[in-house]
Amino acid sequence: MKQYNLGFxxxxxxxxxxxxxxxxxxxEMDLKKFNKNLIDPVKLTFDTIVYDQSYKETIEFEVLRQLDKTNSNLIGYFHQNIFKYFSKDWQVPKKGYDIQNPKEKIFVEMKNKHNTMNSSSGAKTYMKMQGVVIADSDAQCFLVEIIAKKSQNIPWVVxxxxxxxxxxxxxxxxxxxxFYEIVTKDKLAFQKLCSxxxxxIKDTVDSLKTKNKENTVFEELTNLSPDLLTSLYLxxxxxxxxxxxxxx
Structure with missing residues (x-):
């Protein structure tokens, strides 16, 4: 095991x-996964012609878009779940708040970007937090943003x-x-993690020694019809x- 020496x-x-x-x-992507949420062949037709690209290129972009969406959600779980390793007081419950510390009465909702909540969901989250601090004046509720406009720890006004x-x-x-500073008492903790x-990541990827996973979307679409556009509509x-x- 290599030494990473983060301390926290x-x-x-x-x-x-x-x-x-x-x-x-x-x-990896197969046709079943590709069409899990039902692709829109009309949009893909517009994309192909308007952007002056082949249908194969359009499908490749759609595959990458779907993979990126899945992996973005996964990175959210990475950010959330890492805190349970910092100390036994920090918990990642299956229900309720994303992160909590019952001992210090801290309750956290975590969002990837500062603009991912609309006004309705923001108000709902705020009122939930409001109920917590009204019930216990010692409680603290945080809306933690991974990609914020700037470094900040301010009252949340909605x-x-x-x-x-x-x-x-x-x-x-x-x-x-x-938030890393609050949890670890080290104001550079998040910077150290990113560094x-x-x-x-490279150490873990090297340890797996796996081959590139297969993308079978084109092969399976060809089985529906030799013409990709026909396959998309079918x-x-x-x-x-x-x-x-x-x-x-």
Whole structure:
């Protein structure tokens, strides 16, 4: 085991957490997975013609888009679950808040970007936190943003039904670097993690020694029809009137 020397997380826990993420990283795609949420062949037709590209290129972009969406969600879990390795007081419950520390009465909702919540979901989250601090004045609730506009630890002020709420000191909007500082007492903790992360990822990838996973989407689409455009429409609309046996 290499030494990563972060201090706030053991080398073994860091390695294993990154390894778990790498193993789950989505790199392959088959037709069933590709069409899990039903692709829109009309949009893909527009994309192909408007962007002046081949249907194969359009499908490749769609495959990459779907893989990226899956992996972005996975990275969210990486950020969330790493805190349970910092100390036994930090928990990642299956329900309720994303992260909590019952001993210090800290409750956390974590978002990837500062703009991922609309006003409705933001108000709902805020009111949930408001209920916590009203019930216990010692409790602290944090909205932690991984990609924030700037480093910050400020009262979270929201507008509900057109009315701007008065700041509550115990409900705060916190960037991920400041949250790491709260948890570890080291203001550079997040920077240190980011600095060593490429090394840890490479170590775990090298340890797996796996071949590139296969993308079978094109092969399976060709089995539906030799023409990719026809295959795309048959994939979604084969049971619609007039589409069975369709050829472009």
């Amino acid at each position: 997380i053991s080398d073994t826990d860091l390695y294993n957490h990154v390894l778990e993420t790498v193993k789950a990283y989505s790199c 507008t509900i039904d057109g009315e701007k709420q008065k700041p509550i000191e115990n409900i705060r909007r916190v960037s991920i670097d400041k 060593i992360l490429p090394t840890v 994939l979604s609309f084969e049971k619609y009137e007039g589409f069975k046996g369709l050829k472009f």
